[in-house]
Amino acid sequence: MYENLLEAISLFLTFQNVAILFVGVLVGAVIGAIPGMTTPMGVALALPFTFTMQPVTGILLLLGIYKGGLYGGSITAILIKAPGTPAASCTVLDGYPMTRKGEARKALDIALYASCFADFISNLSLILLAGVLAGFALKFGPPEFFTLIVFSLTIIAGVSGENLVKGVASAALGLLFATIGLDMVYGTNRFIFDNWNLMGGLSFIPVLIGLFALPEIIHYFTQRLRDSHEAANMAGIGAGFADFKRCFKSIFRGSVIGVALGAIPGIGGAPAAFLSYSEAKRTSRNSANFGKGEMEGVAAAEAGNNGVAGATMIPLLALGVPGDVITAVILGAFMIHGLRPGPVMFVDNLPMIYALFIGIMLSSAYLFVIGKFSIKAISRISEVPNRILYPVVLVFCLFGSFAINNSMFDVLVMVLMGCVGYLMMVLRFPAPPFLIAFILGPLLEDNFRQSMILSEGSLGILMRSGICWFFWALTLLSVVFLVKSRKKNIPLSG
Amino acid sequence: MTRERLTGAGVLILGLLIFFLLIPRGIDKPGSVEHAALAPDFWPKIIAAIIILMGLLLTVKPAEEEDEEIEGGGDAGGWLQRLPGLAVALGTLFAFYFLIPLLGMVVPGMVMALGLMVYAGERRWPRGIAIAAGVPILLYFFFVYVASIPIPLGVFEILRG
Structure with missing residues (x-):
């Protein structure tokens, strides 16, 4: 234990890691603050830059962007009523009215305090729970993993947007694209059509960039071109300790809600933010002011939103399954570095896990420092016009997709996936289910086929143990919950 | 409603094309397969069946068309x-x-x-x-x-x- 911890400290404590995490949080906050840029897009664009980094350094960069992005989304939500992330849409409810009342600075400060506190609680829960869960998961064989991945695929219901059927169709397409390449059991060709570039399957990054960045850019150029940024108004005095104390109950409750919902795959930040907000409104002495510029409303929403950040990493690190779209991208980053998160990683690579934990804890502090001292500059960056931003992002996409394998074919894949993604956007097919299924597809098929080999073709093996039954039951419960949430119009996965 | 129904029909046709054209032509089968579930085309066929089912659902019960977020709409x-x-x-x-x-x-x-x-x-x-x-x-x-x-x-x- 102590040897591992010491090794982790020496693994983490390099100038590169400490600096890159800071850069990640800063870049994430900037990306979150730019309307039109999303956190998954930011993480996708940063991925090619991590190839030559040490695995810990690369993953820390992505984690920093993730955490910074969650907070950055609230800046524009408060200042110009343009939430950078779906989860930040709850922050708009009281944040923007506070800006209108000349209390923007106070709203930004309390959002920052709530975000940092919730992030800290979430990180703590990750550290305490991930190891326990991973220890339990060591008992898993292929059938248990298969049922676990089936359960993880219920995320799709959470990220399907307005139409579940379209979400499932999108996921099915992702699963199909994941089957391209050599068959894992017989070594025969699947959808290769004599193109040797396809033998290893489609590379993850061109697919990711094509799906998440290109459609937004293409969409921008197909609209009547305009840039309509309001000037950010940073008026008013900031929030102090007394304000934090007044909102503490809602911040703490929001953090716990965020952790609980974040640990369940597919729920995401938006429901946590709304649930935390509604609980705060229900119990607050100032409930009549909610929606009119109540500081406690901003604090509750941001605590719920940021409380999920560390918790979504619990299923990723402990079980190897992503909790949301961004952790799905981070899972891809692990794979690119030849690592496979999950219980085995807790045995084989424990110092690396601990190093990540140290970095994750440090990211909460960085978030505070960056939010406190560079908020004015970040809110200025949100005024970068899209006519400059999108061509620059496009250049990043093209260079990034080439750099993975020095392959022009990957550039072509990225461009074609951009066309597919744009078509999906126009027809309102959500892209996140495609990506999650594309990542989980090979694991699902591999574990299914291994189970079939073990059982000589009998499907009964998929119910061989209590763990299998547990995950089948969890899948059922999750589907029922997610479908009910959809009927109540609770926005999922932000 | 018509546009959503057409989208559903498109998905249905795509699923059928994958099932009946792309899979037979794009997947090489080994001489003998131990169990049907291990065949290289088993999984893709299940996926294609899901796409067909989703296409059917979208065609039969199309989603209500909401206000166009995408400027210019789909017309x-x-x-x-x-x-x-x-x-x-x-x-x-x-x-x-x-x-x-x-x-x-x-x-x-x-x-x-x-x-x-x-x-x-x-x-x-x-x-x-x-x-x-x-x-x-x-x-x-x-x-x-x-x-x-x-x-x-x-x-x-x-x-x-």
């Missing part, structure tokens, strides 16, 4: 409005791809970025040129000298030191 007029921008964006992307062997990535990257900025309405030339030229050059230096990834320069390869 013919909307598409006509979008077409020039779509042609510019896709034309630029494919032109970039086909120019890589000839001109590399840096120069086409500069031209593409500047062209798109101007198309989108940027009129402050010094700023536009500086950003359009600066970003590909910075990326080139990062990938070549920091990450040791050789970014192609095409005919400008002679400039590489």
Whole structure:
């Protein structure tokens, strides 16, 4: 234990890691603050830059962007009523009215305090729970993993947007694209059509960039071109300790809600933010002011939103399954570095896990420092016009997709996936289910086929143990919950 | 409702094409398969069946069409409005791809970025040129000298030191 911890400290404590995490949080906050840029897009664009980094350094960069992005989304939500992330849409409810009342600075400060506190609680829960869960998961064989991945695929219901059927169709397409390449059991060709570039399957990054960045850019150029940024108004005095104390109950409750919902795959930040907000409104002495510029409303929403950040990493690190779209991208980053998160990683690579934990804890502090001292500059960056931003992002996409394998074919894949993604956007097919299924597809098929080999073709093996039954039951419960949430119009996965 | 129904029909046709055309032609089967569930086309067939089912559901019970977030909507007029921008964006992307062997990535990257900025309405030339030229050059230096990834320069390869 102590040897591992010491090794982790020496693994983490390099100038590169400490600096890159800071850069990640800063870049994430900037990306979150730019309307039109999303956190998954930011993480996708940063991925090619991590190839030559040490695995810990690369993953820390992505984690920093993730955490910074969650907070950055609230800046524009408060200042110009343009939430950078779906989860930040709850922050708009009281944040923007506070800006209108000349209390923007106070709203930004309390959002920052709530975000940092919730992030800290979430990180703590990750550290305490991930190891326990991973220890339990060591008992898993292929059938248990298969049922676990089936359960993880219920995320799709959470990220399907307005139409579940379209979400499932999108996921099915992702699963199909994941089957391209050599068959894992017989070594025969699947959808290769004599193109040797396809033998290893489609590379993850061109697919990711094509799906998440290109459609937004293409969409921008197909609209009547305009840039309509309001000037950010940073008026008013900031929030102090007394304000934090007044909102503490809602911040703490929001953090716990965020952790609980974040640990369940597919729920995401938006429901946590709304649930935390509604609980705060229900119990607050100032409930009549909610929606009119109540500081406690901003604090509750941001605590719920940021409380999920560390918790979504619990299923990723402990079980190897992503909790949301961004952790799905981070899972891809692990794979690119030849690592496979999950219980085995807790045995084989424990110092690396601990190093990540140290970095994750440090990211909460960085978030505070960056939010406190560079908020004015970040809110200025949100005024970068899209006519400059999108061509620059496009250049990043093209260079990034080439750099993975020095392959022009990957550039072509990225461009074609951009066309597919744009078509999906126009027809309102959500892209996140495609990506999650594309990542989980090979694991699902591999574990299914291994189970079939073990059982000589009998499907009964998929119910061989209590763990299998547990995950089948969890899948059922999750589907029922997610479908009910959809009927109540609770926005999922932000 | 009609557009959603048509989308559903499209998904249905796609699923059928995958099941009956793409899978038989695109997947090589080994001489003998121990169990049906282990066959290379078992999993793709299940996926195709899901796509067919979703297509059927979308056709039979189409989603209600909401207010168009995407400007111009999905009608013919909307598409006509979008077409020039779509042609510019896709034309630029494919032109970039086909120019890589000839001109590399840096120069086409500069031209593409500047062209798109101007198309989108940027009129402050010094700023536009500086950003359009600066970003590909910075990326080139990062990938070549920091990450040791050789970014192609095409005919400008002679400039590489």
